[in-house]
Amino acid sequence: MSRPTVLIPGPMNKTVLTGIAENFDVIRLWEADDPDALLAERAKDITAVATGGTTIDGAFLDRLPALQLVASFGVGYDKIDAAAAAERGVIVTNTPGVLDDEVADTALGLLLMTARELSRAERYLRAGSWPERGYPLTKATLSGRTMGILGLGRIGEAIAHRAEAFGISIAYHNRHPKDVAYRYYPTLLELATAVDILMIVIPGGDETRHLVNTEILQALGPDGILINVARGTVVDEEALVEALHSNTILSAGLDVFEHEPKVHPGLLDLDNAVLLPHVGSATTPTRNAMGQLVVDNLTTWYTTGAPLTPVHESTALVQNLHN
Incomplete structure (x- = not known):
């Protein structure tokens, strides 16, 4: 046969x-x-x-x-x-x-790097600047924050469990509410308005293209942190570059990009963006x-x-x- x-x-x-x-x-x-x-x-x-x-x-x-x-x-x-x-x-x-745990770990790593400027601080040390003066105090902390998860599926729940261990409150937006203890918001705009961390974990494709746009970023606000470990197409990168440049939001941590492996040149020039080359699940x-x-x-x-x-x-x- x-x-x-x-x-x-x-x-x-x-x-x-x-x-x-x-x-x-x-x-x-x-x-x-x-x-x-x-x-x-x-x-x-x-x-x-x-x-x-x-x-x-x-x-x-x-x-x-x-x-x-x-x-x-x-x-x-x-x-x-x-x-x-x-x-x-x-x-x-x-x-x-x-791959749920690996991607969730990457998401929390990006959040720590972004909020506490860890990669920026390392570059400061490597440049030999520490003997001249200590690294400046970071503006942000994770303490007392609320994370809004866009897409509370398997990976989203794994991220939520990890974030709770940091004392972060959890809210979410899906098409439909789930039987979970976290607060549900029926629209993404309502979620972004209510939180100061927006974690993106939804699939890519035409239905989700540029869901995170200028309006959503403005709602997230000047203390807001955006983390994307899903698909780059979910975020309007032109709007994100402008929001980061103008301090409409505080910072962003990205493992995915709209036209990867090409990265928007505006992101490369920003100190308030942490960028990874789509390594969320990249362990042997x-x-x-x-x-x-x-x-x-x-x-x-x-x-x-x-x-x-x-x-x-x-x-x-x-x-x-x-x-």
């Missing part, structure tokens, strides 16, 4: 490549001399795609008539048109859960766990017909298969 064929459009985590090769016929498209010709030749054989960031839209899906599953490496899947996939009967999976153990979940989603799909972590656009498809 022939093994199922899995297409890998671009380079991926070694755990993914090794795990898939053990059980599937693999097409490593990025290594082909003529990727388009190879895809056309093998399209009818391909029943799954494993991807770590390739854009997969309706046109791409239409090139693969036998496709059943797209297994994505990462929690965010905004480069995959999951709705278009569902319309074609194709299930999309992602890798939630295994976590990335390997994410890779293994990609492999496990593929394996369980072909052995049981039920992938482990389908995205919400694919939930109805999975349910219909088992009704």
Whole structure:
């Protein structure tokens, strides 16, 4: 019996490549001399795609008539048109859960660095300025603050639990309230007005593009701290640069950017912005766990017909298969 064929459009985590090769016929498209010709030749054989960031839209899906599953490496899947996939009967999976703690740790690290100017203070020391005079007192403290979490999902709750240990009060905005002890605000504007830390943990995509704009930043106010560990597209970067430059908000800590890996040059010039190169889940153990979940989603799909972590656009498809 022939093994199922899995297409890998671009380079991926070694755990993914090794795990898939053990059980599937693999097409490593990025290594082909003529990727388009190879895809056309093998399209009818391909029943799954494993991807770590390739854009997969309706046109791409239409090139693969036998496709059943797209297994994505990462929690965010905004480069995959999951709705278009569902319309074609194709299930999309992602890798939630295994990176929650790592991203939450990064979020709190960014908050500490931003509020207490830790990276700025280190640069001061390295520049040899300490013998001349001590580093100036920072304007901000975390004591007595309220954090508003935009997107209280798994990662958002992990961040909330950590923030509570710092004595920070928690509020949140989701589409719908959850059964939690934290205060719920029905609009983002109301949340931003009520808090002095805005933590962004929602998915990217057209629905959330530039949700954090000039109005939201003005509502956050001059003592406000913005932290983004979600997707750069959620924030209007032009508005953020202006807000930081004019002290409309106090500071920002960013692990993601609107056009990454390009970073807005205005951010690079600002001392009240802490910038990281999208390292939220970037540890070897976590990335390997994410890779293994990609492999496990593929394996369980072909052995049981039920992938482990389908995205919400694919939930109805999975349910219909088992009704």
